[in-house]
Amino acid sequence: MSKINRDVLRECVEAVLKGSLTDKKRNFQESVELQIALKNYDPQRDKRFSGTVKLKHIPKPKIKCCILGDVQHMDEAKANGLPSMSADDLKKLNKDKKLVKKLAKKYDAFLASDSIIRQIPRILGPGLNKAGKFPTPLTHSDNMMAKIDEVRSTIKFQMKKVSFYCNRVLSFL
Numbered sequence: 654m655s656k657i658n659r660d661v662l663r664e665c666v667e668a669v670l671k672g673s674l675t676d677k678k679r680n681f682q683e684s685v686e687l688q689i690a691l692k693n694y695d696p697q698r699d700k701r702f703s704g705t706v707k708l709k710h711i712p713k714p715k716i717k718c719c720i721l722g723d724v725q726h727m728d729e730a731k732a733n734g735l736p737s738m739s740a741d742d743l744k745k746l747n748k749d750k751k752l753v754k755k756l757a758k759k760y761d762a763f764l765a766s767d768s769i770i771r772q773i774p775r776i777l778g779p780g781l782n783k784a785g786k787f788p789t790p791l792t793h794s795d796n797m798m799a800k801i802d803e804v805r806s807t808i809k810f811q812m813k814k815v816s817f818y819c820n821r822v823l824s825f826l
Contacts, residue, residue, distance in 0.1 A: 684712070696812065703811030711806045713761070718801050721765040721773065721788055729797050736760070740769050743776045753780030762804045763788035764797070785809075 666685065673683055720730040720737040730737035746752045757780060765773060765788035773781065773788060781787050791800055 701812055703809070705807050705809050707803065707807045711802060712808060713805050716761040716805045718762045718764060718804060719760040720791070720797070721763055721769055722791065723766045723768050725793060726766045726791060726797070733798060740772060740776065743773070746777060748778045750778070750780060753777050754784070757781055757784035757786050762786060764791040764800060764804065765789070767792055
């Protein structure tokens with residue numbers, strides 16, 4: 654496989670998007686996935702890696718975010734119609750593994766206030782970390798909705814045992 658010219662790739666993506674709008678209506682959400690294959694990379698010998706990439710477009714618009722915050726962030730979340738939990742609500746889970754796992758399954762991402770983010774491992778245990786959903790920090794100077802859009806437009810990748818990677822980068826109706 655060789656490198657693809659940027660102009661050719663752009664034309665192909667535009668043709669797919671145009672076809673999606675003009676063809677018959679589908680009963681599912683269409684998406685574009687990016688698949689990357691690494692040459693001369695041996696996963697058994699070479700170091701494994703992971704990271705995140707922020708995209709211009711939001712590939713996951715229906716992602717459910719929960720705010721773990723102090724009083725100010727809780728009020729802001731209520732005003733925006735977002736689910737939120739305080740430190741007291743988290744303490745009610747009482748490090749119960751099943752309840753923490755259920756919480757992690759219920760939401761796709763978490764945002765936490767600076768004051769609470771340090772207490773989360775003590776309050777909940779390692780449950781959110783194991784699920785790969787440790788909260789993103791949220792400061793009082795940040796715009797909450799902009800931060801949620803940033804979380805929705807960020808994709809995570811990690812290279813473990815295979816030398817190629819595939820992830821959704823664009824969703825459209």
